[in-house]
Amino acid sequence: MNAMAAVHAARRWRPARRPDSVPLRWAWPAYLSAADQLVYAAEKGYYATQGRLGIPGGPPVTASQYADVSDVALAQWTLASLGVFSAVMALAAVRPWGGLLPRPLLLLGLWGTAALAAVSQIHVAREVLFGSGPAGWSARAAVQGFVGLCLWLAMAWLFTRRRGQNATATEKTVRGTE
Template identity: 75%
Template structure:
């Protein structure tokens, strides 16, 4: 074993990507998405404390659905924790500590959340436009949902396109 190999083995671990601060012109969708996710988590936590199903701005939940859910508070706290996880994922895409997360894992988190979000927005839009289910979904809820989805898509797209940002110059030119 040569001296270079020994020094490399003794060097402290370094992340695959160098943590870097992302300029606000690329990071604003992530900050806005994280804010919306924190608001969602707060709303779900508020409903969990009250032992209620649903979401503010959504229709009132019929009593029959309460019978189908064994623990209403646990269901709402679970959704609140998913909102917090989404906020962390959004911030990891633009904050320096996000560079410690492997890029493929972060991409999976960013794009993997799009599928259920799109499905939910299709459902809300159908309820607002066609009123096929219980009344109560407001147009404002649909607009808020589409705005949040648009911000998330912009953030995921910016992160995907920002290949190599913060990497050493030698790695980018190799």
């Protein structure tokens, strides 16, 4: 492979995203979503250090649920790490280093997380409004989950809509001359 072929191959694999961060008017849902996910991770970490299952604002956990989980702390730390991963994914949607990830992969992660959050929020809302299962879900947990879901959906939608704004002026100029 000659030098020019190597340069062209490197340009093909270069991320198409801008090297600067996204303006705050587009990025605020991502920052708030990241903060929300870090609060979730901190809550899960706190419960993991105590060896408890559940989430603050959630129903009390029965003894049979503890029997189903072989290692309570590991389960809670796993969920806490998923919260940190979600926060990093939210920031990757608006920070320059997020351009290192392929856009389709990040879109899949954002919308997949939104779908899972929507399913769990439907469950929480049903329990709070109708009380069909074990009592104990607080309205605060339902509101916090709903706000978090709305922020995540806004961030995913804005990231999806920003597709055409990712090319720099130089790339647009080069495309126009070809």
